[in-house]
Amino acid sequence: MVPSGKIPRVVIAATGSGVGKTTATVALMGALRARGLNVAPFKCGPDYLDPTYHERAAGVRSHNLDGWMADREAAVATFARASAGADIAVIEGMMGLFDSATPTGDEGSTAQIAKWLDAPVLLVTDASGVARTIAAVAAGFARFDPAVRMAGMICNRVGGRGHLDLLRAAAPEIPIVGGFPASPELVFPERHLGLLMADESNVPQRLLDGWSRFAAEWLDLDAILEIARSAPTLESDRASDLGKIDSVLPRCRIGVAYDAAFHFYYEDNLNRLRSLGAEIVNFSPIRDRELPEVDGLYFGGGYPEAFARELSSNAAMLAAIRGFSTRGGVIYAECGGLMYIGDAIQTLDGGRWPMAAIIPGVAVMSDRLQALGYVEVETRTDSILGPAHTRFRGHQFRHSTLEGAGAGNRIDTVYNVTPRWGGAPFAEGYRVGNVLASYVHAHWASNPGVAEALVRSCAGSHVARQPAA
Missing domain, CATH: 3.40.50.300 (P-loop containing nucleotide triphosphate hydrolases)
Structure with a gap:
């Protein structure tokens, strides 16, 4: 070695x-x-x-x-x-x-x-x-x-x-x-x-x-x-900002959506969750009919628009996710994940495919890029990612916009997002109960406390495992 x-x-x-x-x-x-x-x-x-x-x-x-x-x-x-x-x-x-x-x-x-x-x-x-x-x-x-x-x-x-x-x-x-x-x-x-x-x-x-x-x-x-x-010995003041993986008993179980529709995850983010005592349990929103027994759900980005028909037709999974949310389960979703837990996805051919309907709004696809580049996020209120004024960095790369989310003040926005390349900050980070969704792909190396807060939120969400009434 x-x-x-x-x-x-x-x-x-x-x-x-x-x-x-x-x-x-x-x-x-x-x-x-x-x-x-x-x-x-x-x-x-x-x-x-x-x-x-x-x-x-x-x-x-x-x-x-x-x-x-x-x-x-x-x-x-x-x-x-x-x-x-x-x-x-x-x-x-x-x-x-x-x-x-x-x-x-x-x-x-x-x-x-x-x-x-x-x-x-x-x-x-x-x-x-x-x-x-x-x-x-x-x-x-x-x-x-x-x-x-x-x-x-x-x-x-x-x-x-x-x-x-x-x-x-x-x-x-x-x-x-x-x-x-x-x-x-x-x-x-x-x-x-x-x-x-x-x-x-x-x-x-x-x-x-x-x-x-x-x-x-x-x-x-x-x-x-x-x-x-020929590369010299690499010196580091900090051998690792993570604990030893699997060195502690799991404090919670986090279901990670992973299939052809959802697979955009930074491996470092997942390792941070593991090091904090979270057991990662993969599941497929396309194929599976029910959720695994977990305390929280993590939906990354991917291509939900390319699998809109399959995702929309899996009514059992959509119902399970809605039930999980209703019971107070923690859900964190990024980009494609936001699209999936919204009301619907409208594809380029004009098709409108109902989704989990937790976050109000329809993700409307465009043939043109809608956002690209680094962003910095500061939370405006306490959330599943930590106290108000928590800051972290991330990236956007998307061809859709969420339309109708702000109509009639239907939903809270938790984030102030500042683009790295200039432009006015804007409100984002859609919250319903213990659900938080955004177009931002966050990298938690920018603030390890975010991963810690998410694990604490999931660990404290025992009601999520209880069957629906």
């Missing part, structure tokens, strides 16, 4: 979005795993979908590392905990290497995470139609921030071996450790929020196997391993 502070590690960054960073990352993970190595996967930023590809390629859950929603010590603690015992950690970046939450700094960027983890960087670039210019690209990235160690380049979409040799002959300041030719037969499918969740139905194993073979053939894996092993 390699001590977490000495874990070999490498960041897979990119010159920008759309150059093949995720594909290169998944291919590398698969090739390393095929060599018999235990790979610890990570994703920079708030993305939920790329980690599902990591899990398929590496065989273990991927963790998000976000420099805006968590501070350095929380991010390093997550890395140390999730990489313990692995042979190598592979961290996929977000957007371009230096793209961040601000146009003038590195807050929330891949570069920031690379510096926090003291990890060498492999830069993925689209090399189609490029020759000597590769040297200029390398020079810019090598010199822009000396604190970021640029250790290698992966040239994507090359024309063949000859093209890759030509790029190497240009003698770029960042050595080329391989590349990939265009392979349309292995392209991963996409949908309106980006890549599809990487389950077997969406991403056949042949695609993952194909990219693993490509990586073994086209990348210098030995050189990449040497680069990863």
